[in-house]
């Protein structure tokens with residue numbers, strides 16, 4: 089991105105950019121094969137996320153996902169540490185969640201964020217997984233404290249984060265309810281959702297009233313979701329949103345001891361390792377909505393911005 093502004097004006101695909109160099113100890117240079125578009129990319133571009141992701145200088149390379157191969161390490165110490173500590177060497181195929189830089193041909197990454205990509209995915213597929221899977225993993229288990237046998241309601245079951253969330257929650261042995269539109273019901277059911285509520289014709293808070301859920305994970309920013317969650321959650325239950333706001337009169341959830349948790353996903357190697365394991369054991373599958381070459385990034389971002397993609401928009405570099 090060259091400045092803040094609309095996708096058409098502020099985003100420039102410039103493949104004459106100089107290849108970066110891994111200079112600092114602990115860094116690796118990655119030849120990127122694939123990445124993906126996330127809503128955060130156009131939100132940063134359009135200036136909606138200045139507080140969370142301030143940009144130090146332009147041009148700024150967007151992209152919070154990466155799948156590629158390790159081309160080099162910054163120095164021999166980094167190379168031998170990476171080999172010893174993380175079993176990584178030049179030529180390995182890896183994936184990672186980043187804060188920036190994934191929508192490019194090359195990127196310099198801290199080796200501690202790199203995990204060998206799942207052996208049963210293509211580069212294209214693996215490049216769509218890190219951000220949404222890490223987000224759902226942390227929202228469900230780290231913040232939401234979901235455990236086997238518990239009940240979770242995922243608002244936005246067909247969102248890319250929601251699709252990952254359904255699969256990860258089922259893997260953990262939870263009972264899963266979701267909201268989605270009728271056209272996506274068969275998909276979320278095939279991934280294991282036990283209860284499906286069509287958000288266009290039903291009110292989830294009324295449908296699940298008094299059912300003592302353990303966790304509500306809001307992946308769409310549903311209006312007053314925290315306030316309404318008091319009808320669905322048990323006393324002391326968890327509410328986690330990755331996009332919504334608290335609302336005005338929060339006395340109902342507060343009187344039941346339900347905390348409001350707004351969560352921003354953090355790159356985490358251990359979590360990504362477990363996500364890789366889930367993919368390899370077949371309990372977590374990517375869902376690809378569309379694939380675009382990097383040169384078509386404008387179109388890919390416009391499509392993501394509609395808010396109606398079903399799964400990930402992959403970006404391929406080679």
Ligand SMILES: NC(=O)c1ccc[n+]([C@@H]2O[C@H](COP(=O)([O-])OP(=O)(O)OC[C@H]3O[C@@H](n4cnc5c(N)ncnc54)[C@H](OP(=O)(O)O)[C@@H]3O)[C@@H](O)[C@H]2O)c1
Pocket residue numbers: 126127128219220223243244245246247248249250267268269271272287307308309310329330331351352353354392395396397398399
């Ligand atoms: N805080 C964090 O760390 C973090 C991390 C990742 C993402 N996010 C945020 O989380 C949100 C979701 O991201 P994403 O990548 O998962 O989005 P996404 O895949 O682009 O979401 C699109 C999907 O959401 C569904 N949807 C839209 N409105 C809905 C509603 N009211 N109820 C239920 N489903 C609805 C759409 O289905 P229909 O077409 O059927 O409506 C579509 O399938 C974004 O705002 C993103 O910025 C935050």
